[in-house]
Amino acid sequence: DAKTTQPTSMDCAEGRAANLPCNHSTISGNEYVYWYRQIHSQGPQYIIHGLKNNETNEMASLIITEDRKSSTLILPHATLRDTAVYYCIVFNQAGTALIFGKGTTLSVSS
């Protein structure tokens, strides 16, 4: 599976959009980009995934660059409850399990 690079930490003001970047320059054509988050002491929570088109659901939007070497997770109106570690994972769906890195710690403040 391809590796990902994320900033260690980011800050965001409550009510503003949080844009979390992820680099995956070695991604191959059949690998998806998945995003999970982990709120303190809880199990990780699935957010969204995509292959090459942009995706949106009730939680977030995922923007993948045309060359697929990077992506951005957008939380459109961050709240204090969005404070968490966010993991960007590249995954081949023919594979078996996700590989979690260290992720980005997002701190949302009022």
Place this chain on the structure above:
Amino acid sequence: NAGVTQTPKFQVLKTGQSMTLQCAQDMNHNSMYWYRQDPGMGLRLIYYSASEGTTDKGEVPNGYNVSRLNKREFSLRLESAAPSQTSVYFCASSERSRGHEQYFGPGTRLTVT
């Protein structure tokens, strides 16, 4: 619909003791997983079960055994606990037909003294 449940929530063991961590899911998922998370680290896969009746090693299987008891339940056993196994253990499940959206339990916090 409880999702993924894990028992116990907390456990303290002495070195050399054994115990089994229990996991159950009520979403009729085919695949189940056991991860561990050490302080300040991401999750690491211990074992997984792609479907009922099958189990395979993940990244860090040494010192652990698993049993896929049925489609709902996947247990993790520590035969002889060591301090290095002090960690938070998460169970997860997924339905392969929907990609790998994994649903996680609340975790078991294990301390081995």
